[in-house]
Amino acid sequence: MKLAIEIKCHLTDFRYNAPIIIQKHELLNNQLLTVHIYSLGVPIGKIDFSALPNFHLYSISEWKYCLEFFFNDLMINLDSIDFKLPFFNMINYQNHIYENIKGEFLFIIESIFLKIIEVKKNTILDLIENRTILLNALYSKALVSSEIPNCLKIKIRPTLKSLEESHEAIHFTLLKKPEALLRLDGNQSFEIRDLIEFIKSLEKKLGYKLNNSLEYIEEPLKNFNEHVLFKHISNYPLALDESFMNFDKIHIMRASFNKPQNIILKPSLYGISKCFEILKNSKENNLNIIISSTYETASAMRSLIFLALHNPTTYHGLDTLKFLPEHLSIKCEHFVLHF
Numbered sequence: 001m002k003l004a005i006e007i008k009c010h011l012t013d014f015r016y017n018a019p020i021i022i023q024k025h026e027l028l029n030n031q032l033l034t035v036h037i038y039s040l041g042v043p044i045g046k047i048d049f050s051a052l053p054n055f056h057l058y059s060i061s062e063w064k065y066c067l068e069f070f071f072n073d074l075m076i077n078l079d080s081i082d083f084k085l086p087f088f089n090m091i092n093y094q095n096h097i098y099e100n101i102k103g104e105f106l107f108i109i110e111s112i113f114l115k116i117i118e119v120k121k122n123t124i125l126d127l128i129e130n131r132t133i134l135l136n137a138l139y140s141k142a143l144v145s146s147e148i149p150n151c152l153k154i155k156i157r158p159t160l161k162s163l164e165e166s167h168e169a170i171h172f173t174l175l176k177k178p179e180a181l182l183r184l185d186g187n188q189s190f191e192i193r194d195l196i197e198f199i200k201s202l203e204k205k206l207g208y209k210l211n212n213s214l215e216y217i218e219e220p221l222k223n224f225n226e227h228v229l230f231k232h233i234s235n236y237p238l239a240l241d242e243s244f245m246n247f248d249k250i251h252i253m254r255a256s257f258n259k260p261q262n263i264i265l266k267p268s269l270y271g272i273s274k275c276f277e278i279l280k281n282s283k284e285n286n287l288n289i290i291i292s293s294t295y296e297t298a299s300a301m302r303s304l305i306f307l308a309l310h311n312p313t314t315y316h317g318l319d320t321l322k323f324l325p326e327h328l329s330i331k332c333e334h335f336v337l338h339f
Contacts, residue, residue, distance in 0.1 A: 001078045003120065005044075007071045007112070008036045009064050014050075016323045018142035020295060021155070023054045023187075031060045032297070032328070035067060037112060045115045048297040048328055049108055055294065056104055056268070066105045067112075070098075076113070078121050083276045088113055106271030111303045114272065118302075125306075125339075133308040135335040136183055136315040139169045143322050148173060149335050151181040151315040156220070158194040167205040174213060181315070182213045183239075186220020192230055195220050199236065211235060216262045239264055239290070260288050264317065265307075268294045272303050279310045292317035297328040305339045 012032045019026045030050050037044040051060040076090040086093040090113055117124060137149030152173050156162050173180050203209055216239040221227050227238060239262035267275045282289050291308040308316040318337060321329040
């Protein structure tokens with residue numbers, strides 16, 4: 001079955017419910033790219049995209065240009081869909097016109113393709129319909145939740161303010177729910193000495209070690225060699241974020257430590273098909289894959305939920321819809337999302 005696809009795009013401004021921090025920059029306002037999808041003039045659906053300044057490589061205007069160029073008189077094939085292949089094998093991806101489309105551009109195009117599959121070939125997705133995924137609660141002092149999460153994620157930095165806020169959040173959470181899991185996100189902001197000192201200070205404030213509660217610290221160290229060194233001198237587990245794709249880190253970790261390795265994947269940096277391929281190979285590579293958002297809107301979040309459903313036993317980093325205005329978000333109860 002072949003299908004002619006056209007799109008129409010427009011840009012608008014929006015405001016977050018609370019400031020978000022992107023690479024040490026505070027962001028309260030952003031632009032939205034709304035993409036309406038058609039086939040022979042008949043509407044199929046729409047998706048709202050937003051790029052993060054100082055994080056994504058390209059701007060939202062460049063995303064718009066890429067989509068308008070790509071979908072100019074595009075014909076897709078729905079007969080041999082394969083989520084592990086670029087563009088889900090719905091076009092001739094080996095064509096020289098498409099072979100260099102990767103990363104962010106691949107993600108936005110494949111998000112549109114997934115929407116088309118949902119509408120025009122939904123039987124392919126029957127096995128994941130109405131399934132749920134678990135979320136870690138992203139701690140925000142500006143957006144306090146009345147519910148105690150089963151898994152709490154806290155962004156940490158080597159500052160006294162961060163130490164105090166982390167202690168407050170952890171103490172309150174474990175007081176109310178001692179069995180809760182903790183995840184700390186260091187965002188490559190620590191030297192190894194600073195990280196060890198931060199953990200010791202946190203333990204001193206809490207009055208106990210975190211071994212039983214802390215699931216991992218997400219790539220806290222600036223240098224990957226220090227990441228390996230830390231695992232030799234500390235029992236606290238670490239996780240690698242999206243930067244692991246830049247090095248042959250997984251093989252190094254497996255050779256050094258015979259333990260499952262936590263990997264945080266942000267699909268907007270790599271494309272859905274690339275993340276799907278990593279997920280499919282995760283068991284044989286001894287990896288636990290956590291899908292993490294870059295503050296996607298509800299419609300763009302569908303792609304991330306689709307990926308997260310392929311590792312349903314872990315908590316995923318998709319608790320960011322609460323930062324978005326109501327018309328771009330969906331209500332999330334008990335830190336669970338549904339496909």
